[in-house]
Amino acid sequence: MSQDPYHILPIPALCRGERTLLSSWIEGTRRGSLRICAILIILGCGTYGFTIGYRNGWEMAAWVALKLPAIIFLTLFVNGLLNGMIGLILGSGIGFRQSLQFLLTGFAIMSVIVGALSPVTFFATLNMPDPGAENSLAWHGLNLLLHTAIIAFAGTLAHCRLLQYVRDFADSRGTGTLTFCAWLAGNLFVGAQVSWNLRPFFISPGLEVEFLRPDPFDGSFYEAVFRAFRNITPL
Amino acid sequence: MNDEPTDDTPPPPLPGQPEPSPGTPRDKSACNRPHVGFEEMEGGKTFSNTINTLLRKPLSVVYTLEVEKREDGRKLLVRLLCISVTCLAIFGLVVGTFSWNHQLWAAPLKIVGGLLFSGLLCLPSLYIFACLGGLEARFRTIVGILCGLIALSGLLLVGFAPVVWLFSVSSTSVTFLGFLLLTLWIICASLGLVLVFRAGRALGMTNTGHLVVWCGVFLLVTLQMSTTLRPILGSQHGEKFVNFGEKKFFLAYWGEQLRGEHRESPREEVPGAEQ
Numbered sequence: 001m002s003q004d005p006y007h008i009l010p011i012p013a014l015c016r017g018e019r020t021l022l023s024s025w026i027e028g029t030r031r032g033s034l035r036i037c038a039i040l041i042i043l044g045c046g047t048y049g050f051t052i053g054y055r056n057g058w059e060m061a062a063w064v065a066l067k068l069p070a071i072i073f074l075t076l077f078v079n080g081l082l083n084g085m086i087g088l089i090l091g092s093g094i095g096f097r098q099s100l101q102f103l104l105t106g107f108a109i110m111s112v113i114v115g116a117l118s119p120v121t122f123f124a125t126l127n128m129p130d131p132g133a134e135n136s137l138a139w140h141g142l143n144l145l146l147h148t149a150i151i152a153f154a155g156t157l158a159h160c161r162l163l164q165y166v167r168d169f170a171d172s173r174g175t176g177t178l179t180f181c182a183w184l185a186g187n188l189f190v191g192a193q194v195s196w197n198l199r200p201f202f203i204s205p206g207l208e209v210e211f212l213r214p215d216p217f218d219g220s221f222y223e224a225v226f227r228a229f230r231n232i233t234p235l
Numbered sequence: 236m237n238d239e240p241t242d243d244t245p246p247p248p249l250p251g252q253p254e255p256s257p258g259t260p261r262d263k264s265a266c267n268r269p270h271v272g273f274e275e276m277e278g279g280k281t282f283s284n285t286i287n288t289l290l291r292k293p294l295s296v297v298y299t300l301e302v303e304k305r306e307d308g309r310k311l312l313v314r315l316l317c318i319s320v321t322c323l324a325i326f327g328l329v330v331g332t333f334s335w336n337h338q339l340w341a342a343p344l345k346i347v348g349g350l351l352f353s354g355l356l357c358l359p360s361l362y363i364f365a366c367l368g369g370l371e372a373r374f375r376t377i378v379g380i381l382c383g384l385i386a387l388s389g390l391l392l393v394g395f396a397p398v399v400w401l402f403s404v405s406s407t408s409v410t411f412l413g414f415l416l417l418t419l420w421i422i423c424a425s426l427g428l429v430l431v432f433r434a435g436r437a438l439g440m441t442n443t444g445h446l447v448v449w450c451g452v453f454l455l456v457t458l459q460m461s462t463t464l465r466p467i468l469g470s471q472h473g474e475k476f477v478n479f480g481e482k483k484f485f486l487a488y489w490g491e492q493l494r495g496e497h498r499e500s501p502r503e504e505v506p507g508a509e510q
Contacts, residue, residue, distance in 0.1 A: 011363070011366070012362075012366045012371075015363055015366035015367045016366050016367070016369050016370070016371065017369075112363055113363055113367070115359075116359040116360040116362065116363035116364075117359075117360050117452070118359075119355075119356040119357075119359060119360075120356055120357060120360060120452055120456055123356050123456060123459070124459075126463075126482075127459055127462075127463055127482050127483075127484065128482060129482045130482075133482075153448070157367060157445075161367075
């Protein structure tokens with residue numbers, strides 16, 4: 001039996017964007033690809049989530065470590081059917097299982113990047129003053145900005161790699177790009193709402209540490225944005 | 236789908252992309268790229284030769300790490316680590332002469348420990364960012380590149396040690412010496428980071444943009460480590476070995492130092508050290 005280097009540790013090949021690995025995953029010739037991506041997401045995002053929540057103690061660290069991978073899985077679960085249909089309707093030739101594999105692969109790459117940066121973010125968290133300390137509002141803002149920048153960086157890198165994959169595997173580059181944009185729009189739309197429902201991740205000064213807010217399904221992310229917009233404009 | 240790849244036949248290369256490399260750099264084929272100095276180390280694998288090679292042809296250390304057998308590669312890694320520890324300890328000792336007494340052992344310990352710990356924190360991201368840039372190398376080689384970076388920076392710091400000693404016996408200002416040390420560290424680390432880029436390209440990285448981000452992260456971590464492990468310079472009688480309780484961002488700390496918020500006498504009373 002030939003030794004399969006990807007099956008044991010596909011992280012380097014995944015990051016390099018090796019087509020051999022992805023084609024075997026998409027074609028379904030190698031089993032367990034969904035499981036590998038899921039494990040990478042749980043480990044990468046879980047570790048990174050831990051470092052986000054650790055600023056507010058062990059309890060919050062554990063909850064964010066659970067909630068961060070949960071956002072990804074819930075978003076894919078809610079959008080799974082739609083993503084598969086979009087792939088077929090737009091003529092890319094990418095079906096249900098393949099669309100799930102593509103998106104899980106993209107999120108797995110993102111998780112590997114944030115997971116690799118988590119020792120650094122853990123060190124940053126250890127060096128931040130406690131939430132109740134002087135200038136806590138400024139530090140809260142800085143913490144928020146730091147993690148937003150890291151997630152945006154990892155997300156951009158992962159999606160650039162994913163776009164490359166989708167264009168390559170679709171029937172044409174045009175339909176591949178269109179399908180990718182449609183997936184991205186759908187996932188951003190649903191993902192924002194899922195993260196709103198699963199809040200808090202960063203505890204604002206003065207608020208309690210809790211797993212979920214008492215009203216997780218009261219309102220939506222977009223209503224909150226609209227309210228915030230109205231608060232800062234005279235409309 | 237565009238093609239129907241099977242298990243046995245590798246898929247064709249992507250349009251506009253190079254052929255996937257047929258093997259890993261361990262086959263030596265991937266190492267045969269035309270990069271000046273990316274060749275086998277000359278001479279014996281002694282400490283002095285490793286130092287000499289690190290300064291003259293640092294890429295050959297990376298090449299040797301990539302193609303050597305496991306045992307020999309490990310020995311080279313240990314040598315690089317020993318060079319790093321020795322150089323940083325010497326530099327730390329010189330820094331410690333600013334305050335004398337317990338800083339003579341505390342400063343080397345903090346500089347060696349802090350820099351190695353910073354390297355450990357940044358190692359996973361270096362590996363992943365290198366892979367994202369298309370690098371095909373063993374994890375051991377990445378560890379070697381990081382050790383090479385620290386060893387090279389340490390060697391350069393030792394070169395600057397007489398300068399630091401001159402200023403440490405001449406000046407009593409913690410702020411001045413602190414900024415001098417930070418500047419020297421940035422210069423030495425930047426020269427060391429050039430090795431990371433050169434090694435990345437030599438090992439087949441197609442995009443070194445990710446490494447620019449990593450270099451920024453590494454510099455930030457090391458600069459913050461210098462604040463986390465304070466006081467490295469100018470400790471006072473009764474001051475703790477480290478002050479983990481008071482958390483500060485390094486820019487805020489040095490800003491305070493510049494504004495003169497910490498006006499303590501920088502030196503302990505050292506017999507015969509009066510100006």
